[in-house]
Amino acid sequence: xxxxHFFNCAILTxxxxxxxxxxxxxxxxxxxxxxxxxALVYLGTALVKLVCLATFLKVSENDGFDPYQELLKAVIxxxxxxxxxxxxxxxxxxxISQNHKFQAVGLGWAFADSVLHRLAPLWVxxxxxxxxxDFILQxxxxxxxxxxxxxxxxxxxxxxxxxxxxxxxxxxxxxCAGIVATMPSITSYLRRxxxxxxxxxxxxxxxxxxxxxxISWQLFSACQRPSS
Amino acid sequence: xxxxxxxxxxxxxxxxxxxxxALVFILVACVELCDAAAxxxxxxxxxxxxxxxxxGSRFAVLNxxxxxxxxxxxxxxxxxxxxxxxxxLNITFVREYINQKKxxxxxxxxxxxxxxxxxxxxxxxxxxxxxxxLLAELEQLLIHANIPYxxxxxxxxxxxxxxxxxxxxxxxxxQPATATTGGYKLVIPTPEPKKVASPTITNIQGxxxxxxxxxxxxxxxxxxxxASYDTFGAAPALSVGSDSNGSxxxxxxxxxxxxxxxxxxxxxxxxxxxxxxxxxxxxxNYNGTQKWLRSFDQRLRESIDYAICLNxxxxxxxxxxxxxxxPPENAYIKQIFExxxxxxxxxxxxxxxxxxxxxxxxxxxxxxxxxxxxxxxxAATLSEISTAPELLQGTGGLFDSRQFVNExxxxxxxxxxxxxxxxHIYGHQGKNVQIFADGGSLAVNxxxxxxxxxxxxxxxRVAPFLSKNDPFVMALKKELADHTDEVNMQHEVLEGVFTFxxxxxARLNIYQVASVTFDLLLLLVLGSYLxxxxxxxxxxxxxxxxxxxxxxxxxxxxVKTA
Numbered sequence: 175x176x177x178x179h180f181f182n183c184a185i186l187t188x189x190x191x192x193x194x195x196x197x198x199x200x201x202x203x204x205x206x207x208x209x210x211x212x213a214l215v216y217l218g219t220a221l222v223k224l225v226c227l228a229t230f231l232k233v234s235e236n237d238g239f240d241p242y243q244e245l246l247k248a249v250i251x252x253x254x255x256x257x258x259x260x261x262x263x264x265x266x267x268x269x270i271s272q273n274h275k276f277q278a279v280g281l282g283w284a285f286a287d288s289v290l291h292r293l294a295p296l297w298v299x300x301x302x303x304x305x306x307x308d309f310i311l312q313x314x315x316x317x318x319x320x321x322x323x324x325x326x327x328x329x330x331x332x333x334x335x336x337x338x339x340x341x342x343x344x345x346x347x348x349x350c351a352g353i354v355a356t357m358p359s360i361t362s363y364l365r366r367x368x369x370x371x372x373x374x375x376x377x378x379x380x381x382x383x384x385x386x387x388x389i390s391w392q393l394f395s396a397c398q399r400p401s402s
Numbered sequence: 403x404x405x406x407x408x409x410x411x412x413x414x415x416x417x418x419x420x421x422x423x424a425l426v427f428i429l430v431a432c433v434e435l436c437d438a439a440a441x442x443x444x445x446x447x448x449x450x451x452x453x454x455x456x457x458g459s460r461f462a463v464l465n466x467x468x469x470x471x472x473x474x475x476x477x478x479x480x481x482x483x484x485x486x487x488x489x490x491l492n493i494t495f496v497r498e499y500i501n502q503k504k505x506x507x508x509x510x511x512x513x514x515x516x517x518x519x520x521x522x523x524x525x526x527x528x529x530x531x532x533x534x535x536l537l538a539e540l541e542q543l544l545i546h547a548n549i550p551y552x553x554x555x556x557x558x559x560x561x562x563x564x565x566x567x568x569x570x571x572x573x574x575x576x577q578p579a580t581a582t583t584g585g586y587k588l589v590i591p592t593p594e595p596k597k598v599a600s601p602t603i604t605n606i607q608g609x610x611x612x613x614x615x616x617x618x619x620x621x622x623x624x625x626x627x628x629a630s631y632d633t634f635g636a637a638p639a640l641s642v643g644s645d646s647n648g649s650x651x652x653x654x655x656x657x658x659x660x661x662x663x664x665x666x667x668x669x670x671x672x673x674x675x676x677x678x679x680x681x682x683x684x685x686x687n688y689n690g691t692q693k694w695l696r697s698f699d700q701r702l703r704e705s706i707d708y709a710i711c712l713n714x715x716x717x718x719x720x721x722x723x724x725x726x727x728x729p730p731e732n733a734y735i736k737q738i739f740e741x742x743x744x745x746x747x748x749x750x751x752x753x754x755x756x757x758x759x760x761x762x763x764x765x766x767x768x769x770x771x772x773x774x775x776x777x778x779x780x781a782a783t784l785s786e787i788s789t790a791p792e793l794l795q796g797t798g799g800l801f802d803s804r805q806f807v808n809e810x811x812x813x814x815x816x817x818x819x820x821x822x823x824x825x826h827i828y829g830h831q832g833k834n835v836q837i838f839a840d841g842g843s844l845a846v847n848x849x850x851x852x853x854x855x856x857x858x859x860x861x862x863r864v865a866p867f868l869s870k871n872d873p874f875v876m877a878l879k880k881e882l883a884d885h886t887d888e889v890n891m892q893h894e895v896l897e898g899v900f901t902f903x904x905x906x907x908a909r910l911n912i913y914q915v916a917s918v919t920f921d922l923l924l925l926l927v928l929g930s931y932l933x934x935x936x937x938x939x940x941x942x943x944x945x946x947x948x949x950x951x952x953x954x955x956x957x958x959x960x961v962k963t964a
Binding site: 181182186190193199302303310 | 587589915921925932935936940
């Protein structure tokens with residue numbers, strides 16, 4: 175019965191990535207290589223972030239919200255953005271359209287994030303007899319993360335890969351990218367500073383990820399119109 | 403050179419491979435560790451055979467769902483564990499269940515904190531007495547019944563209280579926990595109980611020699627002071643027997659200490675030998691005492707003037723009893739009783755004499771002095787209990803904890819016995835002399851009594867579970883050696899009438915489990931979510947036609963081949 179629960183949570187956490195790959199034209203254009211490369215880049219950025227966090231961050235005794243520590247974490251979080259930039263621009267991809275490139279990169283990025291952060295707790299925790307809602311909430315969080323990664327990749331490709339953008343939209347693009355990039359800090363502030371419970375935080379994440387996805391979709395199609 | 407470098411590199415690779423594999427194994431193995439809602443220490447009901455009949459709880463492993471007393475009537479409890487706090491115990495209900503042999507998965511009794519050593523405080527007094535009597539009754543019921551499922555005792559704490567409140571709520575809704583409805587699962591992973599092979603009983607004796615005047619070749623007379631130190635109760639891991647017979651052991655040690663002070667100086671050494679005996683096997687018809695006496699030399703046995711046995715002198719107010727088996731008209735008995743009465747009067751204690759004849763054909767030995775009397779040695783038992791206890795009753799069970807023993811009572815008892823003995827030894831009968839007066843150098847030491855009583859109240863002492871070299875037995879031997887000239891230990895095997903089984907304590911894990919229907923429902927929900935997601939993505943990126951075409955076999959191929 176407990177393996178059953180593990181299986182349920184696993185398909186909730188990792189299923190959407192596979193579904194996204196197979197449902198969209200990504201599978202037709204065989205963009206798996208791009209996703210794998212993006213996942214490896216994520217691994218590299220995670221290591222760099224770890225080293226920076228270990229060097230610069232103090233270990234706090236209480237679980238409260240320390241603004242300076244959180245600011246430092248947010249700055250280190252921008253290494254994420256740098257990694258995404260590297261994956262989008264510096265890697266050599268096969269000849270795939272921009273539309274699919276950012277999706278593949280975002281997918282690979284989100285998949286690596288889920289595996290690194292959520293597979294081990296799932297394996298160790300969900301197979302025991304004790305039942306908690308945590309793993310289901312964690313799966314929902316993984317879904318929200320997928321949407322956020324893809325929107326961040328979309329905004330990133332708009333910022334760095336598209337040359338002719340309407341002038342009025344540029345600040346909006348950068349603003350949205352900033353919001354999405356600082357999502358981790360916002361959620362940790364909600365959890366520690368305001369003391370929200372896990373389900374509430376996950377709900378907030380889902381809501382914001384869907385709204386940011388919608389906004390970035392609109393921006394993307396708006397930017398696409400002049401060139402077409 | 404290149405080759406060695408390569409092999410070194412290979413070895414390095416191999417080592418890191420092994421460490422990775424080891425890490426994987428550790429990860430796989432550590433699932434079942436520490437993921438329970440609560441884990442508490444539990445103590446099992448005793449399992450023993452007496453003359454071939456089985457008694458106590460015959461099983462130890464537990465893996466069932468939990469239920470409380472509010473279960474819906476008619477519910478099937480054969481795979482459920484009933485959790486019963488002592489405060490809500492209805493003894494007739496339990497008796498009915500056990501006597502009618504109704505099927506049950508297990509029983510877990512929750513004892514209030516006052517019965518544990520660490521947390522007992524001075525809570526409401528009237529509640530204490532009521533709970534004590536209830537627990538005594540429950541114990542007698544359980545140890546004389548043959549129960550085919552595990553029975554455990556645990557102390558109440560916050561974790562299990564919250565769990566029990568939850569269980570009661572679920573039961574009240576009418577949804578007792580089973581495999582399909584979720585709830586709490588109690589798991590005790592312990593191996594099957596095995597027989598204790600040749601249980602040993604250890605008697606410890608200390609000998610204090612009297613003053614032998616030069617030229618006197620006769621054997622000096624001996625006075626024996628005896629107390630049995632082992633216990634028997636419903637939960638052997640909790641049978642500390644503070645009153646029965648921790649109080650007797652403490653009193654004996656204090657008397658030994660006082661007389662060793664007196665005897666250390668040849669000027670104050672009496673003309674009597676003193677023999678101190680800490681015997682085991684008390685609950686089993688004083689089996690140990692019998693073996694100890696049988697091991698005596700005939701001359702030694704004949705030189706014993708009289709023996710005083712101490713049994714439960716820890717919780718009395720003003721009245722003590724001296725139990726004898728020789729008739730009260732007997733000259734020796736009269737002498738002993740008068741000696742005690744005189745001292746008792748001065749100490750404002752009332753002492754009564756109770757006579758119980760021995761029936762040689764009856765194997766039941768209710769008092770320790772009866773073993774002496776069967777070998778024609780004058781003996782008496784000093785106790786606060788007025789009637790003879792039954793077999794396995796009053797032997798230091800669950801309810802006999804530190805809370806119910808009063809050090810002042812023991813101190814007064816020690817004074818009574820010590821003064822009476824001293825007057826007999828030094829020939830001061832009838833005179834109003836206080837040898838062990840308060841405030842003097844020979845005063846009874848309440849701190850000594852308290853510290854030994856505390857130690858005894860934390861040490862369960864059921865004889866079959868005390869090995870030959872148990873640290874507590876060694877501590878008793880060492881203490882007696884400090885106060886006497888010569889200490890001997892006698893190891894015997896407990897007679898074959900009793901057989902005991904081990905596995906007396908374990909760790910209970912309480913898991914909150916979800917039902918199978920929940921998992922199936924979740925699978926259904928997730929499956930539909932993934933299907934909806936798939937369709938949504940196909941429609942938005944490739945168009946509705948593509949979605950439909952996934953399910954329809956393309957007809958064009960057939961046309962081509964044709």
